[in-house]
Amino acid sequence: MQQDNSPLPALLKILAKLPGVGARSSRRLALHLLKRKDAVLYPLIDALSTAATDVVSCRECGNLDTVDPCGLCTDPRRATQQLCVVADVADLWALERGGSFKGRYHVLGGLLSALDGVTPEQLRLDALVSRVKALGITEVILALNGTMDGQSTAFYVGDKLAPLGVKTTRLAFGIPIGGELDYLDDSTVSTAMAARQLL
Amino acid sequence: MPPSAPRIDHLRLVQFRSHALFEMETDTASLVLVEGANGTGKTNILEALSLFGFGGRGFRNAATMELHREGQAAPWGVAVTLDETRYTLMEAPGDTRVFKIDDSIQKSTPSFGEAAALLWLTPRHDRLFDSSAGDRRRFFDRFVSAFYAGHSGHLRAYDYRWRERRALFESGGAVDATWRRVIEQSLAGHAVAIAAARNAVLAQLQRWLAEPLADFPPASLALLGWVEQRCGELPAVLVEQELLERLERGALEGVLLPHQADVTALHLGKNAPAHRCSSGEQKAVVMAWLLAEARLLAAEQERAPILLLDEPFTHLDVTRQGALLEALLALGCQVWLTDCGTLSAPLPAATKRLKLAA
Numbered sequence: 123m124q125q126d127n128s129p130l131p132a133l134l135k136i137l138a139k140l141p142g143v144g145a146r147s148s149r150r151l152a153l154h155l156l157k158r159k160d161a162v163l164y165p166l167i168d169a170l171s172t173a174a175t176d177v178v179s180c181r182e183c184g185n186l187d188t189v190d191p192c193g194l195c196t197d198p199r200r201a202t203q204q205l206c207v208v209a210d211v212a213d214l215w216a217l218e219r220g221g222s223f224k225g226r227y228h229v230l231g232g233l234l235s236a237l238d239g240v241t242p243e244q245l246r247l248d249a250l251v252s253r254v255k256a257l258g259i260t261e262v263i264l265a266l267n268g269t270m271d272g273q274s275t276a277f278y279v280g281d282k283l284a285p286l287g288v289k290t291t292r293l294a295f296g297i298p299i300g301g302e303l304d305y306l307d308d309s310t311v312s313t314a315m316a317a318r319q320l321l
Numbered sequence: 322m323p324p325s326a327p328r329i330d331h332l333r334l335v336q337f338r339s340h341a342l343f344e345m346e347t348d349t350a351s352l353v354l355v356e357g358a359n360g361t362g363k364t365n366i367l368e369a370l371s372l373f374g375f376g377g378r379g380f381r382n383a384a385t386m387e388l389h390r391e392g393q394a395a396p397w398g399v400a401v402t403l404d405e406t407r408y409t410l411m412e413a414p415g416d417t418r419v420f421k422i423d424d425s426i427q428k429s430t431p432s433f434g435e436a437a438a439l440l441w442l443t444p445r446h447d448r449l450f451d452s453s454a455g456d457r458r459r460f461f462d463r464f465v466s467a468f469y470a471g472h473s474g475h476l477r478a479y480d481y482r483w484r485e486r487r488a489l490f491e492s493g494g495a496v497d498a499t500w501r502r503v504i505e506q507s508l509a510g511h512a513v514a515i516a517a518a519r520n521a522v523l524a525q526l527q528r529w530l531a532e533p534l535a536d537f538p539p540a541s542l543a544l545l546g547w548v549e550q551r552c553g554e555l556p557a558v559l560v561e562q563e564l565l566e567r568l569e570r571g572a573l574e575g576v577l578l579p580h581q582a583d584v585t586a587l588h589l590g591k592n593a594p595a596h597r598c599s600s601g602e603q604k605a606v607v608m609a610w611l612l613a614e615a616r617l618l619a620a621e622q623e624r625a626p627i628l629l630l631d632e633p634f635t636h637l638d639v640t641r642q643g644a645l646l647e648a649l650l651a652l653g654c655q656v657w658l659t660d661c662g663t664l665s666a667p668l669p670a671a672t673k674r675l676k677l678a679a
Contacts, residue, residue, distance in 0.1 A: 235485075237485055242499075242500060307471075308471040312471075
């Protein structure tokens with residue numbers, strides 16, 4: 123390998139900082155890019171550069187888009203008085219892939235965590251309260267992780283919304299589609315039992 | 322003991338701790354004795370089995386990397402055949418492990434699941450009553466978890482909330498009241514669930530402790546914890562409320578919370594606390610405790626355990642050694658034992674013996 127100031131180690135170092143990529147994967151990625159400059163490397167450079175200049179965070183909901191406010195916030199068909207609260211843009215995308223929600227979103231920008239030092243001030247909570255009022259929202263759906271942090275954030279948001287009198291719901295906990303009862307942990311089974319529905 | 326007490330009949334270790342390759346059949350014997358001098362790898366064999374017990378990290382609480390054979394980079398593997406089902410645990414790239422039941426990969430923590438619970442005693446437990454409250458509490462909680470699968474989840478969640486609460490106070494500046502209440506409500510809920518499970522298991526265990534096997538001393542256990550005590554006096558909902566109020570007021574002086582609780586034992590034969598007894602008597606009480614756990618599991622859950630006893634014969638005289646073997650046979654479940662030459666009592670005929678060479 124070349125000296126430290128040459129471009130290759132710098133490339134490897136920055137690739138290794140990407141989520142899910144370690145030292146070995148960064149070497150594979152770098153080789154792949156450099157062997158296929160026309161097919162992969164130059165298009166990637168263009169895409170990254172465009173994304174860097176054009177993609178912005180929506181001032182309304184916190185989604186990422188090339189316009190601000192984003193396409194979801196300005197889509198008149200999505201003015202349904204339902205607002206879905208998610209922790210991150212990745213969760214918003216997951217719900218969009220599911221395709222069943224037709225209302226608007228609100229990205230908090232993380233989950234409360236005393237241990238990781240994520241405080242209520244760092245989340246877009248005040249913006250959430252103002253949007254609920256301004257948009258005439260009738261139902262806030264909390265689509266947060268089932269983790270410890272997700273649960274405390276859900277309770278916290280619920281508490282903040284309580285004075286507004288808006289209906290607040292959260293996604294169901296239970297048996298995953300295609301899941302086998304026998305393999306589920308006990309608390310999931312008992313939660314699913316408590317949340318059972320009429321056939 | 323149900324006739325269907327689970328039996329391990331085959332064990333294979335590859336590049337595991339001191340063993341390059343180790344393979345044995347037990348002929349489904351109920352007693353399996355691993356003998357050998359110090360440093361021949363007896364405990365490593367029991368440790369390999371314990372990886373399928375509570376927590377999935379075995380009785381040394383070892384990280385994946387630590388289980389390598391000394392000085393080798395090759396991945397380690399453990400394969401156990403239990404009642405014709407094969408359980409495999411292997412090291413995989415990226416400091417992870419793969420757990421398979423027969424040929425299908427499992428996402429869950431390694432365990433024999435419903436097929437068998439694992440209970441163990443290691444020489445660390447010989448001085449359990451001279452040790453810290455935390456050691457005794459963890460020893461007991463491990464068993465409560467074998468009984469109530471949800472217990473370990475409550476323990477983890479409680480621990481998380483407790484650390485969160487501390488972090489909140491230590492973060493400096495004003496504490497967000499809503500956030501604090503969210504954390505404390507969750508904390509109180511898990512605390513009561515933990516205490517209720519401990520109380521329920523303890524009550525059932527006492528019956529078996531009072532009627533020991535062979536001539537093990539009768540003993541009784543007591544839980545020292547504020548939530549545990551209140552749960553014995555009030556409905557759980559009220560205890561939760563009371564705890565929450567105390568958390569809110571910060572009125573926790575003299576309140577032993579679930580992570581500070583202790584389990585003490587009384588040697589009923591001598592009517593003395595276990596920590597005042599001789600080391601041999603202490604060991605007999607710990608052993609009686611474990612045997613009571615095994616009998617309770619078998620009787621109440623029809624889920625007979627497999628016992629791993631590392632060096633159980635030290636500190637015991639010949640009579641007690643004989644009594645232990647007799648009690649283990651009466652138990653009917655499979656027991657894996659190690660011995661480095663301290664056993665002088667005669668072995669039952671059906672014992673599967675394995676001598677490890679230096």
